[in-house]
Amino acid sequence: MQQVKGVVTRAKGEPVTIETINIPDPGPGEAVVDIQACGVCHTDLHYRQGGISDDFPFLLGHEAAGVVESVGEGVTSVAPGDFVILNWRAVCGECRACERGEPWYCFNTHNAQQKMTLEDGTELEAALGIGAFADKTLVAAGQCTKVDPSARPAAVGLLGCGITAGLGAAINTGNVGRGKSVAVIGVGGVGMAAVAGSALAGASRIIAVDIDDEKLGWAKNLGATHTVNSKKEDAVEAIQALTEGNGADVVIDAVGRPETWKQAFYARDLAGTVVLVGVPTPEMKAPEMPLLDFFSRGGALKSSWYGDCLPSRDFPMLVDLYQQGRLDLDAFVTEEIGLDEIEAAFDRMHSGKVLRSVVVL
The missing domain is CATH 3.90.180.10 (Medium-chain alcohol dehydrogenases, catalytic domain)
Structure with missing residues (x-):
């Protein structure tokens, strides 16, 4: 001892x-x-x-x-x-x-x-x-x-922890790839990593959403192509406007609150994917929504545990990308x-x- x-x-x-x-x-x-x-x-x-x-x-x-x-x-x-x-x-x-x-x-x-x-x-x-x-x-x-x-x-x-959770939420759970549009709601450490992961995966449009302009500026430095201050404008309407009125292919909720999850749900395209990686607290409940909305919009609603990462596989790869100047x-x-x-x-x-x-x- x-x-x-x-x-x-x-x-x-x-x-x-x-x-x-x-x-x-x-x-x-x-x-x-x-x-x-x-x-x-x-x-x-x-x-x-x-x-x-x-x-x-x-x-x-x-x-x-x-x-x-x-x-x-x-x-x-x-x-x-x-x-x-x-x-x-x-x-x-x-x-x-x-x-x-x-x-x-x-x-x-x-x-x-x-x-x-x-x-x-x-x-x-x-x-x-x-x-x-x-x-x-x-x-x-x-x-x-x-x-x-x-x-x-x-x-x-x-x-x-945080960076792998965000990167993995985009790449592993959300299956972000070349040409996809992505919105990330909440750009703290995990959300910022989801932005970086989306850029690494080749997403064509990456929309960062937050209420802090300084964080939104950081997100642009890490690969966000567009930013939305949801204190000043409606996040769902802004995401739709930036995606030809359709919504994003993948929307990542990196906050983990009922209201941000609801924003993510309605900000995705038809057959789009919602990824919940922000961690809710025990007393939070899913928002009350018409069941028909779940059926009619199709797609997938996923939660991301630790970015669905496998440390033995992902950590050495991500360190190599960092050493190469790509992450x-x-x-x-x-x-x-x-x-x-x-x-x-x-x-x-x-x-x-x-x-x-x-x-x-």
Whole structure:
């Protein structure tokens, strides 16, 4: 066992604190990773606010890259010294989704069996099974994906959650391809990645929708061909006007609220696709709509789990695209901060002035 410093939330809504964390030696199938960088994701704030579960205290942080320090018995996929991106859906290889050749839908993803603890022995719940706002963390070895070690940790670590979720929502779930028209509602980190993914896939028209003109400007830099400020004009009418009155082939809701999902539904073309990648809160209900509208418009209504990504397949590919200059991950890194600045980073997240604050260790 070893002791490190980590960022913990002890109770709902309370400011985070830096605590001494006990890290067990890795057991069978586990790895200890020396964290180099970890993005501040909105999900971490959800944990602090009690929006994920009530299993406090939590060790926060999950969008991370680092170097494997040690591995437990039976681990062959990674070795000490490997530069890895962490993921929160280590596939089991045995469930019905994995057996039918769709491991990105794995229904039995796993985490480390042992618990990290506070100095007094109190067990910690690691955010999304990772807990990477710490000098080191313990994870299942399957949560580690080996990538090019020359890549910038602060940039590629973001592939561990938000960027892959957005890119995958466009490319994997929405099947965006050459010549398609795409609208993305909400261009925070995930929505911005959906814009970048649509551009990477060759979409001909990419419409970014938000209520913040600064974010819409960032979206244009990442590939949006048109922008709509839905505070100033009706989003559905604007999207239709920009698509010859038809609506977009694919509309991605990166907000996850009933009203934005309804906008996405009516802003798509006939036989178009709606992708929900923004995460609703438990009390939200689907909007009441005529059932005939669902039938008469055809197409597909999809939810996107983690961008339907397979880390072992997608992370190395996306890092290669970044290294080639074809995917600007650096554009997502607004600032680099220390462990003691996370509470302030949450405040800046609320203001909408950052895409990602990244903790660099």
